[in-house]
Amino acid sequence: MAEHARILLDGLPGAGTLPVALRIARGLVGEDGVIGVVDTQRGAAARYADEHRFLHLRVDSCSxxxxxxxxxxxxxxxxxxxIVDTFTSFWSGRDGLLMLVDQHRKSPxxxxxxxxxxxxxxxxxxxLDYPGHIIATLRVRSEIAVGADDTGRPSPWKVALKPDHRDGLEYDFQVAASLGLDGALTxxxxxxxxxxxxxxxAVHAKPGEEFGQQLAAWLGQxxxxxxxxxxxxxCAAPDATSxxxxxLAEQVQARGMAGLTVRNRQGQTGPLISLLTAKAKWLxxxxxxTPSPPPAPDTSSLVPPASGVPDYVPDDKMTxxxxxLRIAHxxxxxxxxxxxQDLADLKANNVISSNDHGHLYRQVEQxxxxxTHAGAQQ
Structure with a gap:
């Protein structure tokens, strides 16, 4: 089966993980592909916008x-x-997993x-179920080591210890690599x-688009x-059938994608399988x-539908x-x-009450x- 790339990239401060990730991403998606950066570094990714084209989403709470x-x-x-830069923030950053654990710690x-x-x-x-390529960057814990330089005098330098995330994270990715301060990728x-x-x-002295192209070619087989x-x-196609x-609902269930959260056209969210089954039932x-040929217009037989409930009070006024407004226009x-159809979707996903659904359905019939009356008069 063809796959999308899942790349884990770590490096010490100053190694340039995001610029390298942007170059690799361009190789993965091609010249016309769309790259998106989830920026957890207070908007720092925007400084690379002069050299790279990408969509930018700043995230301050990394829950x-x-x-x-x-x-x-x-x-x-x-x-x-x-590109998630950095994925470490969702582990040890503001509102990250470790902070969430602390909030739930009630006793020893x-x-x-x-x-x-x-x-x-x-x-x-x-x-990992994202329908595209993923590159996650990680910070690396380090310490200062002191050794001798070429002249024999003491010289400090940074030594990388381990990426700042949970152990075993690399098992969820196809390729994990480390960047050195010299820019080389291992x-x-x-x-x-x-x-x-x-x-x-394998070591790449100056990793760039060719790295992403090689990986995309291998994964695309x-x-x-x-x-x-x-x-x-x-699901949204006009020629779709029940x-x-x-x-498709059975297929996503078999592939383990049934619970993926999606958003419909009205902005409501829910599992993918609920969206598919609700639309299938409506269809x-x-x-x-069974459609029948329309009869000749006869205005005398047109009877207005029953009026709505006079004491109706909406449960969700905005919806x-x-x-x-949509019905009236x-x-x-x-x-x-x-x-x-949208009313049926809302009802199937329990987003709208029976009271509001009945009222709006009567509006549709009216x-x-x-x-129909206007067409018959013409």
Whole structure:
């Protein structure tokens, strides 16, 4: 199966992990690809905007709970390669996992890890299931060592100890590499065995686009499976059928993607499988209604639908107001069908109450009657 790149890049301060990540990303996505940077360094990534083209998202609170929303924003923006600089911030930074553990630590016997682990897993699932390439950068813990220089005098230098993140993180990535202060990249973990430049211990003096191109070529071999973006596109396609969407729902369930959080056109979020099944059920109801040739217009047979409940009070005023405006300005029956589909999605995902749903459905029927009556008079 073809895959997207998952790269882990660490380096000491001054090694230039982000510029290297940007060059590798350009090699992965090509000249016309879209690169996005999740910046946890107080907007520091913007200083590289003169040399590199990328979308920039500054993140000040690095809670693991935020990662699904970050990923959804990147998907919506069409980002082909997402760089998280630095991923360390989601571990030991402001509101990171270690801080979350401290918040849940109630006693010496209750460490807080049991409560925090699900958030960590949700963060990793969202990141690693991203429908594009991922490059995550890490800070490296260091210490000062003192030795002798060429003249024999004492000389201090920084010695890298280990990346600042949980142990074993590299197992979730295809390639892990370390950057030295001289700019050289050394591969420290890899799943690539048949490409010499991507094997364990390979050194790249000046890593750039060619590194990303080599990795993309190797990963691109094989069958290309649908991505999250592909599923969303088919769900919104005008020629989609209920049978197709039910089959896609079974497919995402089998691939472990059912619980991925997605956002619909109204801004509501929920699992991918709920979106697919809700749309499939709505299409199934539409398909059961066999269309018949329209009869000759007869205004005498047109009876207005029943009026709404006089004492109706909306439960969600903003949603009702927005949809009421859409219904009132629907230019034709196709526009009303779109609103009716959105109402079905909201109801299936329990986003709208039965009270509001019934009221808005009556509004749709009233508008449909008005459009039909206007057409008959013409």
């Amino acid at each position: 693991p709970k935020a990662m699904p929303d970050i990923v959804m924003a990147a998907v919506a923006a069409g980002v082909d390669c997402l 016997t209750q460490s807080g890890w049991a409560e925090a682990r699900p958030y960590e897993q949700a963060m990793m699932d969202a990141l 591969i420290t973990s890899t799943c690539v065995e048949d490409v010499l430049d991507l094997q364990l211990g 094989g069958v290309v499976e649908p991505t999250l973006r592909d599923y969303l596109a088919r 049978a197709e969407l039910f089959a 199934a109801r539409r398909e059961q209604q 009702v107001a927005e949809l009421t 629907a230019p034709d029956h196709d526009g009303l069908n779109t609103v009716e 508008r449909r009657y008005n459009l």
